[in-house]
Amino acid sequence: MAGDAAGSQDGSRPGSARRFAASTTPEAGRRGRGATANPTGRFETARRETFHDPEWADDAPVPLRTQVTPERSARIIARNTSPDIPFDRSINPYRGCEHGCIYCYARPTHAWLGLSPGLDFESRIFTKPDAAQLLLRELAAPGYSPDTIALGTATDPYQPIERTHRITRAVLEVLRDARHPVAITTKSDLVLRDLDILTEMAADDLVLVAISLPTLDPDLARRLDPRAPRPDKRLAAMARLSAAGVPVMVNVSPIIPGLTDHEIEAILARAREHGASRIGHALLRLPGEVADLMADWFAEHYPERKDRAFALLRQARGGRENDPRFGHRFRGEGAYAAMISQRIRIAGTRLGYGFGRMALNREAFRRPGAQLALF
Template sequence: MDEAITAKPKKGRGAVGNPKPRFDAEERLAVDDGWGSADPDELPPLRTTVSPDSSRKVIARNESPDIPFDRSINPYRGCEHGCVYCFARPTHAYLGMSPGLDFETKLVAKHNAAELLRVELARPSYRPAAMALGTNTDPYQPIEKRLGITRQVLQVLAETHHPLGIVTKSHLVTRDIDILAPMAREGLVRVFLSVTTLDKDLARRMEPRASTPARRMEAVRELQDAGIPCGVMASPMIPSLNDHELEAILEEAASHGARWASYILLRLPLEIKELFNDWLDVHAPDRKKRILNILREARGGKLYDSQWGQRMTGKGVFADLLARRFERATTRLGLNREEPKVDCSKFQPPAKDPRQFNLF
């Protein structure tokens, strides 16, 4: 009888396996049939591929009361950073691809994002509000260095004096200080660096192709020195894995000039439950039971509760303690003394043809 092949971690990748998309009727199982090697270590490394996105709109809308913005831009679908816990992984199923390794190796890029954005901002009905960049996948993931789509989007937002908030795990954001600093002087931009852990070895296992924690903190300092207001998201907090680092992350952020901080308790919707479960089997088998039990206690007996008002923070003893620790630390460190607001009053719609000049 053929034996199923046990999934093993791939060098430089976060997910251990590649489960089928939830909309796929077929079930696939890798087996060793005796013809050749079944050892994944002998297979060629997974390469990143990039396909074009044919969407005709670039601004995504949401009505969630848990999120402080109603519109966002994601230049890429899928993310090469490979964060195993990424809540965006299930969106790859809509493309007919796996939320596992496909999500971090088969990327989709909106090459004409800047042109689409210009068209949408030029509509007479458009009303400005803070535009979020990097809410689903990271706008500064490794392929951005080559494609520059995020930079093109920033140029349109700067040209139109459009307010903006950025979330990233990459030091690459500092490349665009020349665009962001003038926007910051007009009160148009806020940047948040997501820092899950200060342990570079744990970071390498959880988020293998993101900038190291030290480099992310360096980005906070460089942005602040350039006059670009910056904060840190200590997310996600994972019980019995990185939650003990909460205060240390906030202290490090404050010492590098961060003005704001936030946190989110680990979320495991849809396929992420399976992906994270497999990751724990490989990277933290001794703590797996405790981690999942605490998560269930904080999620009403389930691994995930999508209820608004609770899905970000959870409830119960652990969740309450985490919230109190966060409040005490931010108060002590002088974080969150003000709201990270942006100015929406300076927006100027773009000309339909960027080569045209306004007469008045």
């Protein structure tokens, strides 16, 4: 029988980084999940560890089920002033992400909720059911000035629970009616459900859809982001969006040294064949607890590649596993990072891609509730 033992700190500071043993949560209890463990959040004063009681050795682990909790917010548009992010506002309809991408840089945010960035992040999901109403109110404010809203910057707006909760669709309906520009980032072909809205917005240059595709290998994808659609489904979604007139960006992200970096040119070629016209890319980031989670994941799935992957990453991060500095965190520095950028540029130019996000239409904005002019 597996359980949690809670105890006092072992002398280290709360939240200090540590490597934990591979597969610290029994595999049968986390089948279909990305993280191999559920480490204690860095803000908690007690640390919990999984243990196995020999008296209950034959007791099968209970499968981990997703728990969904609604939360209320005062605002829905988040602002940022980061100089290396191509947008200044974003919306995330969900906290946590059921896709379970092991590399997700948003995992550490669950620690602020008193939860683990590990399995909790992908199984304890928080929804924002009043997102559309809040958005309508914020867009209607007299001082609001329109610019592209990035939808899904931390967690995927089309993760599986969106099928029933439909919060993302409600947000898109508000943006469509207000003729407000939006850039969507997703891994899911569920985005095709909203093709009616996206096609209408694309006709006025109001939308861009970026689909993340870090690998073409379905077996690797099943381990990296276990509950996201397969690579072939993402490519098919690109083709349908493009055929409907919706501009598509392929996000080769994250590029994982020693694991997916050899696929860059193949990914760009396949995405181009399926209608993608722009490129985005980012090198693997390991903020907070993600470094330990990623190390544990490598130890279980690709132990022979772990040392090389982390060595190359440190080479691109100034000797560290993570470099949070503006201008460096997405691309890295040094010879390895420069080589990756050069390969992206050469392959992208040869294939006829545009680079980065395209400018969307801000002039068509209609403030919700505004009186229409009479002619």
